[in-house]
Amino acid sequence: MVDTSTLLVILLLAHVVLGFWIPSYSSFEPPHRFSQKVIISLLIAGIYFVAFTLLMILLRDDDAFAWKAGLFMAIARFLPLILTPNSSKSSTLALLSREAVLIISLVAVWLVSENNAAQFQVYLAKLFTTPILAVGLAYVAMLRPASALISTILSPWIKEIDKSGSLANAGTLIGYLERLLILTFVLLEQWEAVGFLLTAKSILRFNEIQNAKVRSLSEYVLLGTLLSFSLSIGMGLLVTHILKSH
Known part of the structure; x- marks a missing residue:
């Protein structure tokens, strides 16, 4: 029998192999009928049932619990596949949702x-400390709140920008x-x-500053970059101060 932490790593490794290294539902062409989707999902769930049942039998020698664990993981794999769409517009959200349920x-x-x-609450209590919560809040704030603030500050110039040829939502994801x-670096x-990072982005986005057609876009991107860096560095310094004071 393996120790507790090793068991968790093995289970996670099994999920990664089963979910991403063997043919899965996402590897097939999207079925035109719901019945086809159900059949494929059942096959994948069956693989999960067999794999996790065998793992628990081998690693914990508890047949009664092993098949229950395998069935539980099979259901956790089957339901998200059925309930989440497989369209390209929602593929990222669907993947994250499925993985969250499985983990x-x-x-x-x-x-x-x-x-x-019984000890899980103790572990959670140790996580809910001021330094850890401050770090978590900082990372969350650097997403949508920071993005909204930067967009508001740059809004007076948005009409002057020609975004033709840009990838949809690429700027948001880059930000x-x-x-x-x-x-993280701070x-x-x-x-x-x-x-x-600042030098690399400045070179990549400001290399055509001599071209009058893209000068306004380059200046707009540079403004956004400096705002983004200022917010991130300021938040990093604030969290660092909190961490050092605890």
Whole structure:
């Protein structure tokens, strides 16, 4: 028998292999009929049932619990596949939803198998501390709240910008990733990485500043970049101060 932490890692590894390394529902052409979708989803759920049942038998030698764990994981795999759409517009949200359900289910199986459910509240209590909550709040704030603030500040110039040829929502996603990276670098006190990121983006987006047709767009992007960096660095410094004071 393996120890508790090793069991959790093995279960997570099994899910990654089953979910992403073997043919899954997403690997097939989207079925035209709901019955086809049900059949494919049942096959995948069956694989989960067999795999997790065998794992629990081998790693915990508890046949009574093993098949229940396998059935639970099979249901956790089957229901999201049926209930979430497979269209390209919602593929990211559907993938995240399916993975969240599976990870939560897998952790629940692990907690019950290890009789750790009673200690789960203790673990959560340790997580809900001021430093950890401050870091979590900072990362959340760097997404939509920061994006909304930057958009509001830049709104007077939005009509002057020609965005033809740009990828839909690419700027928003770049802004999210940029602020999360900067916040991480500041919290880790890696100022060289912050400078490198600023230099790299400035070169990439300002390389056509001599072209009058894109000058306004380049200036707009540069303004957004500086606002994004300022907010991220300021939030990082604030959280660092909170962490050091605790």
